[in-house]
Amino acid sequence: MKLRVSSTQTTKQKFSSTLRGWLPILQANLDSLVETLEPFVQENPFISVKSGSETPDKHFEKKSFFSEVAKTSVSDTIEALTLDKKSLYQVLNEQVNPPLFPTEKSQQVAYEIIENINSEGYFEIAALSEIAKKLGIKVEEVEKIRQRFAYLEPLGIGALDLKETFLFQLQDLSLDNELYNMVEMLIINFETIESFSKEPLFHDALAIIKRFHNPPAIDFMEDEKEVIPDIFIYDLEGAIEVRLNDAYYPEVILDTEGLDENHSFVSQKIKDAKDLIDALEMRKATLYKIGLMIVEYQYDFFFGKAIKPMKLKDLADDLGRNPSTISRAIAGKYLSCSRGVIPLKQFFATALEEDISNSAIKEYMIELVKNESKIKPLSDIKLLELIEGKFNIKMVRRTITKYRQQFNIASSSERKKLYTLKF
Incomplete structure (x- = not known):
């Protein structure tokens, strides 16, 4: 077997000071990239953006290799929005x-x-x-x-947690002082909400809280739909080829015909336009390099074997980037291969043990919470005990707390209150 690439691309080792402020271009999904570029276009009278092809490569069937994980993960199911929605x-x-x-x-x-x-x-x-x-x-x-x-x-x-997002939403309501104060009191004392059940305005306040959105961006979280992969992996008679979805990339068009390019305003806008083009090329180069490294680390996966846990830090070090930058680069992005359309994040599960990835730990944790008692939800300590017993490993409680928060799962005390509100 050999690894064959379609073209040679180089990646800049560091963002320039200008491009560092344009990380949204790296972070944006491929189908929302044009919208992400719009503010830059509005500020520059000499550029326009031409949308890429709306017909992505159909070489592979649009199936999700990790459909069960995607169904349970709040973070991983926030895919591209419809094309007419911001x-x-x-x-x-x-x-x-x-x-x-x-x-x-x-x-x-x-x-x-x-x-x-x-x-x-x-x-x-x-x-x-x-x-x-x-x-x-x-x-x-x-x-x-x-x-x-x-x-x-x-x-x-922009709130920090459940309580604060409810308090933020409360500020938008026009309520009389007594009801406002009762709602605020219930939010602040969410852990002991039952103790206020005999208060005169308790049920009115509870009805208001039930109307609040949680999580706050829930209106932007849609059901799974066909996604547009950034990277394609082809197996061509034993040779693996990595390609970007170039046809779907928008094109930045710079038009300075008849202008004095030596004029300070014009020259600055031309520089801004070239920086924008460089930012798009850097996005391509970064994702292309990520695709190559996934193939290098996960070569056997593309021939039917299991994913091997990869460390995001290792990839960041190899690219000469900060791990947070790489995390943004892979967020909401997909790879298409003969085994389906796969979130890039699935390849970067940090190993807890040699043969156990944190993806397996997270899936088991989600299953435990899904089937827990609604009267006595599992605490992080209890989740830790069950996970350690299941996988015969040693972990610390803060790791469980971190995983729980990644999937937007409330604490056991908060879940108990949420169950109470629901039923």
């Missing part, structure tokens, strides 16, 4: 303007916050200090801007 991130970016964000600085912070909102609509708390360090400001300043997200659509977006 993405969550586009909706948020369009709202970053006065009066909520009146200064360039406040807008810059807001854009950074949006980049760290996950697909369920929650803000990653660890990013507060990262954003502050990156922009050279205090954490308190970042948090002050984040609090303004309470006034953005969808309601509750």
